[in-house]
Amino acid sequence: MVDLHCTLHTDKNQKEITQHGSVLFPVACYEDDMACTGVPIHWHDEFEYILAFNGTIHLHVGTEPITLRQGAGILINAGLLHSVSHSLRKPSILRSLVVHPDLIAGSPQSCYWQELVLPFYGRQNLPFLLMEGNEPWHATIAHLMMHAWDAITQETEAYTIEARYVLSKALYILCQNLPSSPPSISRDVSLLERMKLLLQYIEQHYAETISNQTLMRLAACSESVLLRSFKKTVGTSPMNYLQNYRIQQASSLLLSTDMTSSEIAIATGFHDISYFTKIFHRTTGLAPQRFRAAHRTK
Structure with missing residues (x-):
């Protein structure tokens, strides 16, 4: 099922303490209407993919203001402060997947962790990847992420296996296209x-x-x-x-x-x-x- 959430809970360091999914299936899907409210600044151990599903989404990732036009997406790395602004009177709906790498790779000693997770996860010099559709693989990533989102929210047959497969494929494509010059971000x-x-x-x-x-x-x-x-x-x-x-x-x-x-x-x-x-x-x-x-x- 999908969670429609307008609030979140953080600890004293603004780390989100909401559990995304479960220990057995550590992934969660959200749909937020920014006409309802914004998402306050927070961070978590999972990476997060956000798609501007309807209208325009305004975010802050670290110290960077980012605007997502409808259809554009962003993958935010683990441990990074981020927030989404309230949208006054305009259609502004996002869909997101919050995914712990354990879902994809299990143990950090596994080949899956080394090949699919390590190239991106937690890298300080790679805080986020903006996918606005100017590269063919951007659309592929968006399609795969929403495929996983649909499977999980609709709880289709064997959706846990389907979602893991699709997300693994998305990360594989991502790793093949990592930028040689990652976006800079303030580390003050x-x-x-x-x-x-x-x-x-x-x-x-x-x-x-x-x-x-x-x-x-x-x-x-x-x-x-x-x-x-x-x-x-x-x-x-x-x-x-x-x-x-x-x-x-x-x-x-x-x-x-x-x-x-x-x-x-x-x-x-x-x-x-x-x-x-x-x-x-x-x-x-x-x-x-x-x-x-x-x-x-x-």
Whole structure:
């Protein structure tokens, strides 16, 4: 089956703690509507393939802003911070597979690990591969990934075997076409550690009053450093990120609880219901209760 998820859970280092699939079958398929909410910054031990299934998808991978037009895909390496931006009022649906290499190769001592996983997995100088369709093999990879996605979500006969075979084939083609000059990405450790600290604080205290000064004191940095850090990593200012995070949490509560709009506003740090309604409508294109009616699973 497919998971439609608008929230995720991370530890103190922004590592995602959600288990993708199971120990026996460590792969998961997701379909996210970015008109519902974005995907906050996180990382995990699996690699992830993301396809812009409908509309345009805006991501941040490490410090790189990336735009995927419909039909384009990206393979994000393990251990890399990444996020997906909310899309205001526009069709913006992604499909993704989060795959642990154990599914493909089993033991790191196996020939499959050496030939199919090691050339890409965890390489710091190969953070992601963008596949926009300008090479014939891009379409082949997209087809194979969505073949696996369909088999898993529809639970077709012997889908676990089918998915492993198809994903192995995709990685084989990928390894045959790895770029000689991988995309560069910032490895500013101090920046990433600072952002992990600040994002963890926002995740834990978003219902409270938070200002730039709050975050500056926490990170022991100047306002200019604070603003540059957020812009470079998540593509926006600290207060915009905080506001978007609050709206994301409010969206989740609207879809998963029967709390009133006023209760949700207070629970997510908006202490003025009128302001909450205004910002929610501006962000999602719908008033809170209309959003609930439009997106809640019947």
